[in-house]
Amino acid sequence: MKKSLIYIVSIIFFIVLCSQVNAEVAGNCANCHTMHNSQSGSDMATYGGTSGNNPCLTRGDCIGCHAYDTSGTDNVVNIDGSLVPQVWHNGTKDLAAGNFKYIASNDNDRKGHNVAAIDPEDTAAMFGTNGAPGAENALGITAANFSCAGKYGCHGDRAVTDEIISVKGAHHADDGTIDGMSTGTSYRFLKGVLGLENTNTPWQNISPTDHNEYKGINGPDTTSSTTTPANATISGLCGECHGYYHGTNTTETGGTTSPWIRHPTDFSLPSIGEYASYTTYSIVAPVARTDVSAVSDTVNPGGTTDDIVMCLSCHGAHATNFYKLMRWEYDSTTLATALEGCNVCHTSKN
Amino acid sequence: MNNMKTIFLCLAILIFLVGGVSNAGTYLDSAHGNSTYGVDRTSTTQYATGHCAHCHEQHASIGGDEPSPDSPAGPDDYLLFSDNHTSQTVNFCFGCHRGTVGGYQTGGLVNRSYSYRAGGWTSDTLDNILQAFTYGPPASTTSSSHKLDDIKTFITGKWGYTANSNPCIACHNPHAVQGDPANSASSAKSSGTRGYPVSLPSDHADKYVWDVYGDDAGEKMSNYVYQAPYRSGSTSIYEPDGSTTTTDGTNLTDYVTLCTDCHHYSPTPVSTRLGNTNLRDIDWAASVHGGKASWSKTDADERKLPYKAEEKNYVLACTDCHEPHGSPNYCYLIRKEVNGATTAVAADTNTDWDTLCTRCHTYTHESNSCINCHYHGALHESNPNQPLF
Numbered sequence: 001m002k003k004s005l006i007y008i009v010s011i012i013f014f015i016v017l018c019s020q021v022n023a024e025v026a027g028n029c030a031n032c033h034t035m036h037n038s039q040s041g042s043d044m045a046t047y048g049g050t051s052g053n054n055p056c057l058t059r060g061d062c063i064g065c066h067a068y069d070t071s072g073t074d075n076v077v078n079i080d081g082s083l084v085p086q087v088w089h090n091g092t093k094d095l096a097a098g099n100f101k102y103i104a105s106n107d108n109d110r111k112g113h114n115v116a117a118i119d120p121e122d123t124a125a126m127f128g129t130n131g132a133p134g135a136e137n138a139l140g141i142t143a144a145n146f147s148c149a150g151k152y153g154c155h156g157d158r159a160v161t162d163e164i165i166s167v168k169g170a171h172h173a174d175d176g177t178i179d180g181m182s183t184g185t186s187y188r189f190l191k192g193v194l195g196l197e198n199t200n201t202p203w204q205n206i207s208p209t210d211h212n213e214y215k216g217i218n219g220p221d222t223t224s225s226t227t228t229p230a231n232a233t234i235s236g237l238c239g240e241c242h243g244y245y246h247g248t249n250t251t252e253t254g255g256t257t258s259p260w261i262r263h264p265t266d267f268s269l270p271s272i273g274e275y276a277s278y279t280t281y282s283i284v285a286p287v288a289r290t291d292v293s294a295v296s297d298t299v300n301p302g303g304t305t306d307d308i309v310m311c312l313s314c315h316g317a318h319a320t321n322f323y324k325l326m327r328w329e330y331d332s333t334t335l336a337t338a339l340e341g342c343n344v345c346h347t348s349k350n
Numbered sequence: 351m352n353n354m355k356t357i358f359l360c361l362a363i364l365i366f367l368v369g370g371v372s373n374a375g376t377y378l379d380s381a382h383g384n385s386t387y388g389v390d391r392t393s394t395t396q397y398a399t400g401h402c403a404h405c406h407e408q409h410a411s412i413g414g415d416e417p418s419p420d421s422p423a424g425p426d427d428y429l430l431f432s433d434n435h436t437s438q439t440v441n442f443c444f445g446c447h448r449g450t451v452g453g454y455q456t457g458g459l460v461n462r463s464y465s466y467r468a469g470g471w472t473s474d475t476l477d478n479i480l481q482a483f484t485y486g487p488p489a490s491t492t493s494s495s496h497k498l499d500d501i502k503t504f505i506t507g508k509w510g511y512t513a514n515s516n517p518c519i520a521c522h523n524p525h526a527v528q529g530d531p532a533n534s535a536s537s538a539k540s541s542g543t544r545g546y547p548v549s550l551p552s553d554h555a556d557k558y559v560w561d562v563y564g565d566d567a568g569e570k571m572s573n574y575v576y577q578a579p580y581r582s583g584s585t586s587i588y589e590p591d592g593s594t595t596t597t598d599g600t601n602l603t604d605y606v607t608l609c610t611d612c613h614h615y616s617p618t619p620v621s622t623r624l625g626n627t628n629l630r631d632i633d634w635a636a637s638v639h640g641g642k643a644s645w646s647k648t649d650a651d652e653r654k655l656p657y658k659a660e661e662k663n664y665v666l667a668c669t670d671c672h673e674p675h676g677s678p679n680y681c682y683l684i685r686k687e688v689n690g691a692t693t694a695v696a697a698d699t700n701t702d703w704d705t706l707c708t709r710c711h712t713y714t715h716e717s718n719s720c721i722n723c724h725y726h727g728a729l730h731e732s733n734p735n736q737p738l739f
Contacts, residue, residue, distance in 0.1 A: 110413075125414030133414050245409050252425065259434075259514045261425035263408045273558035314408070323396065324412075335378065335385040335400045342402060348558055349377040349402070349525055 024184070025171045027082030032065065033057045055164040062148040062155075062163060063088070063117045067100065076203065085203040087318055088118065096198070096205045096212055098316035098325070112319020115153070116146050136243025136252070137226050154317075155189045158227040158240060180232050187215065187234070194232045196292040208281040208297035216288025216308030218268040221256050223247035234288060235265040238311040246311070267309050269301035274348040276301050284328055285313050285344035314341060376561060381529040381545065389446070390456040391431065393418035405524075407431055419445060419454065427514055434516045438498050439484055443518045449478035460535035464673050464685065467531060468590035470538040470581035471687035476678075477536075485676035487623055492696060494683050495676030497623055504612060504619040509554045521608070521674070523549040526562045538581070539591040541601070548603060551611045564603025571599025571606070574641070574665035577657055578602065579710075580690035585655065589670075597656065602667060606634050609668045630726045637726070638737050639666045645736040652713040654689070671706070 025032065034044030037053045045053060047060025047068060054061055060068075067088035068077045075091050077084050088100035102111040104118045114121035120143040121127070131139030141152050149156035149163045156166030166183070173184020180192045187195030196213035198204060205211040214234045222230035224243060229236030239246035246265050247253055254261030269275040269287065281287070281297045288310040289296075299307045315325045323331040332338040336350070343350045377383040378400070388400030394417050397403040410416045410425035419432050426442075427434050431454075435441050450458035463482065466474040476482060485493035501517040511520070518524075528545030531537055546562035553560045563569055576599030578588040588597050612619055613632040621629050634640030644662040651659050672683045679686060679695040680702075686692055688709040695702045703720040714720075723738055730736035 123413060128414050133411050134409055242409075254425065254427075259427035260429060261427055262410060263429060273556075330403075331396050331398070333398050335383070335398045338398050338401055349383075 024173055024175060025082055027080055031079045031082045032059055034059045055162060056168060058164065061117065063115075066148075067118070070101065070104070083202075093204070094320070095203045096317075098318040098320045100319050102319040102321050104319075110323055111321065112316065112325045113154075114143070114146060115148055116144055117148070120144060121146065132241040134242040134244035134252075136223070136247065136249065139226060139241055141241070149189070154237065154241075155191075156183050157191050190229070190234075190237050191227075192229045192232055193234055193237050194292060195234060196295065198295070200295070205283045205286070207283065209295065211281070211283055211286070211295060213292040213295055214286065214288040214310055214312055215290075215292050216310050217266055217290055218308060220246065220253065220264050220267045221248050221250075222266070223249065231266065233266055233310070234312055235310045238265075242311075263309075263314075265308075265310050265313075268303055269299070269307045269309065269345065271301045271303035274346055277347040278307070278345050282344045285341040286310075287313060309345070313345070376526045379528070380524075380526050381532065382524060382527065384533070387533045391417070391446075391454045392456050393454065395456070405430060434514065435498065435502060435518075438486075438495070439480060439489075441498065441518065442516060444480040444483075447479035449481065462535060463675075463677075464669055465582075465687035467539050468669065469579075469685065469687040470584070470587070470589075470592060471692070472536075472538060472582075474686065479675060482673070482676035485678060492680050493676065493678045494681050496674065496683065497621065500619055500622055501612075505551065508615075509552050510557055511551075511554060519554075520551050520612070521548050523554075523560055523562065526560070528562060541591050541593060544591060544601070546603070548608055550608060563608060569604050569607070571602040571604055571665075571667050573604055574599065574606070575661060575663050576602070576667065577661070577664050579670055579688065580656060582687050582690060582692075584690060588656070599667070602669075605667045605669045606640070606665065610634055632726050634665070636737060637739055639664075639739060641665055642737055645730075652711060654708075654710050654712060657710060 034057060037043055037045040045059045047064030058065070065084050066086060068079070068084060068086060070088050071090050073089065073091035075086050075089055075093050075095055077086055085095055087095065087097065088104060090101060098112060100112065100115065100118050103109060103114050109119070109121050109123060122143070124143070126133060127142060128135060130137065131141035145152045147153035147163050150166035151158055151161045153163060156163070156170065158166070160166035167189050169182070170184035170189045173182065175185050175197070178185055178187050178194055178197065180186045180194050183189050183191045187193040187197065194215040198210065198212045200210045216233050216235065217231045219231055222236070224230040224236045224239035224247065226240050228240070230239055230247065235246050243249070244252040245262055252262070269278060278299050278301060281299050287299055288308040289306050290308070291306065301307050314327060316327055319325060320327060322329050326341070328341040329337050330341070339350065378385070381387070382389045382405070383400045385398060385400045389404035390399045391404040394403050394412070406429040407417065407425070408429065416423055417431070426432055430442050432442050432445055446453045446455040446459050447461060448459070450460060453459055460477045461479050463474050463476050465471040466476070483495045483498065486495035486497070498517040501520050502515065505511040505515060505517065505520045506513050526549060527547055530545040530547045531539045531543035532545040534543050537543070546565045548563050549560055550563040553563070578590070578597040578599065581587045581589055581592060587594050590602050593601060610632055613629065614634070616631070618629045618631050620626055636642055638644055641663070653659065657664060671685055671688055673685050674683070677683045677686060679693065680697055681695070684693060684695050684706055688706060691709060693705045693709065695706055698719050698721070700717060700719050704714055707720050708714060726739055728738040730738055
């Protein structure tokens with residue numbers, strides 16, 4: 001009797017849940033959710049090891065689902081019909097943001113964002129006094145709390161402390177239109193950020209014709225708050241934590257024209273000189289765009305409008321196989337390799 | 351048909367020419383970008399030799415700290431590792447170009463005087479650029495140097511230079527500059543170690559085609575009737591690279607064009623050391639040491655070898671008499687070694703100037719200091735058509 005009551009309550013609960021659900025994640029609810037984290041006396045929230053009970057009744061925390069099988073080779077795993085992008089896997093093709101395995105498996109902290117749940121950062125100096133290199137505002141980020149989402153992470157609503165609650169609703173939101181108004185309708189659940197999510201090969205940058213389009217703007221002098229990206233750009237997102245590298249503070253960022261004092265971002269490639277030779281989109285050193293309505297393989301430096309340097313022109317977002325989360329081997333002992341990405345834009349410095 | 355061929359040929363040539371001025375990179379061919387002996391900052395050894403990161407810091411932070419030098423702390427113009435230019439002795443370039451000790455280049459960095467490198471005067475002890483610019487006021491009144499602040503003032507607003515430009519950039523393109531001699535700091539130049547250290551200031555107007563000067567055929571002293579002077583202590587080997595046969599300037603950059611870019615610009619640069627006056631205009635075409643034929647037969651006669659009496663119209667290179675950076679001679683960057691032997695110009699006297707002039711002239715007046723009458727631009731009192739220099 002008691003059991004069937006629970007059963008009935010569960011069904012009602014499920015119906016209520018379902019009524020709020022919009023089709024974004026696919027597959028059976030139970031692939032991802034567990035009502036009580038218990039079935040026949042066994043834990044159900046087991047993705048990524050035992051995570052305990054999770055908000056939103058998920059069967060794992062972010063890492064549990066998104067690093068579902070760290071020794072597996074799939075960059076996207078299929079859990080009974082639900083496709084889950086893998087930020088940490090052992091395959092050869094990293095997702096667009098990179099692969100956390102580079103900071104996890106060999107303890108090489110300098111290759112990426114050391115999210116605590118994967119491998120905490122060992123170098124205390126990396127947090128400075130404000131919580132990140134170049135942090136303009138106090139972030140409260142430490143080696144122990146640095147997370148995927150929420151106040152101490154990058155995804156979701158950075159005003160909300162709890163990771164899962166900070167992305168609440170996002171996984172089920174209809175993100176057919178990326179307008180940055182909510183976490184779910186923001187580029188990759190980075191609240192407030194615009195962009196075009198690659199639908200051809202989801203979550204990946206494959207070639208000049210098959211990639212995400214990142215949002216940029218010709219305006220290096222706008223400052224992000226800790227929770228809102230300046231001008232809804234991807235570089236503005238980075239600026240929420242690394243504010244001295246992007247924003248109005250001219251003694252730190254150097255204003256709006258050369259001479260720059262830190263490498264400019266959200267700055268349009270000049271139409272003249274060496275920059276004019278960057279004409280085909282490069283996935284080694286990509287540019288952001290003001291118009292992200294369609295994927296394009298051409299770059300046409302205009303000086304004021306499009307084709308914009310961004311943080312992701314040089315860096316990955318999660319972790320890469322390279323020093324300082326670079327997109328290419330900037331510390332290679334072979335000079336031409338080390339400068340490979342710089343030369344995509346600085347075509348005369350080769 | 352023939353017409354078509356001509357058009358086709360012209361087009362082909364055009365494509366070739368246009369291709370030639372494209373943004374072909376030169377950085378990896380430069381001294382800084384050399385992967386064996388190029389830039390290598392002691393505080394950024396994780397990066398390969400020749401790497402951008404030795405001079406440019408993307409965010410003035412690595413591992414949460416600014417790599418050395420970090421005083422004054424914080425990011426600097428052009429992403430450089432220090433302030434670009436502060437004074438005659440404090441300049442970004444001097445972070446490395448300061449000799450064997452105290453610099454940021456791994457192993458130190460030696461650069462010699464022109465008298466050493468071209469003149470073969472290897473007993474010159476000067477071994478770095480900072481020291482050369484430290485000559486002259488305020489540190490010394492018995493030596494001289496090119497005044498960096500004055501250069502900066504002069505170039506600002508010209509040819510694409512701005513108030514933020516480093517004065518060294520007036521003559522050197524840091525992404526193209528080559529050693530001359532290349533990678534053999536404590537040797538004189540030799541035909542196998544040549545490189546091109548300077549770039550033409552006025553070419554900076556388009557900084558993406560601003561390449562080294564002196565490498566192309568039209569950029570040599572052989573544009574004029576040139577005679578290379580002897581090297582130190584010799585009467586058979588010649589400047590600038592010790593050749594025993596090449597004496598016509600085909601192996602020397604056209605320094606006349608380079609220097610007169612500024613020194614024959616109107617108005618000429620202002621010297622704060624010479625009481626804020628404009629420097630003399632060097633109209634080399636109208637000078638006897640330049641393009642004008644010798645006005646007096648005796649003058650043409652009374653010259654020392656390797657200059658020959660028959661030739662009345664030699665055009666000298668500025669570097670035949672002047673150091674580019676600084677000199678232990680009291681004024682005007684006069685070389686300590688000229689045409690085979692040393693000079694000693696410690697004061698404005700006849701005897702002292704004679705040590706310079708008699709390197710080439712046999713005739714001297716027993717009178718005032720030579721330069722009282724024979725200065726750049728001087729004209730004969732009674733015959734203004736006759737330049738006295």
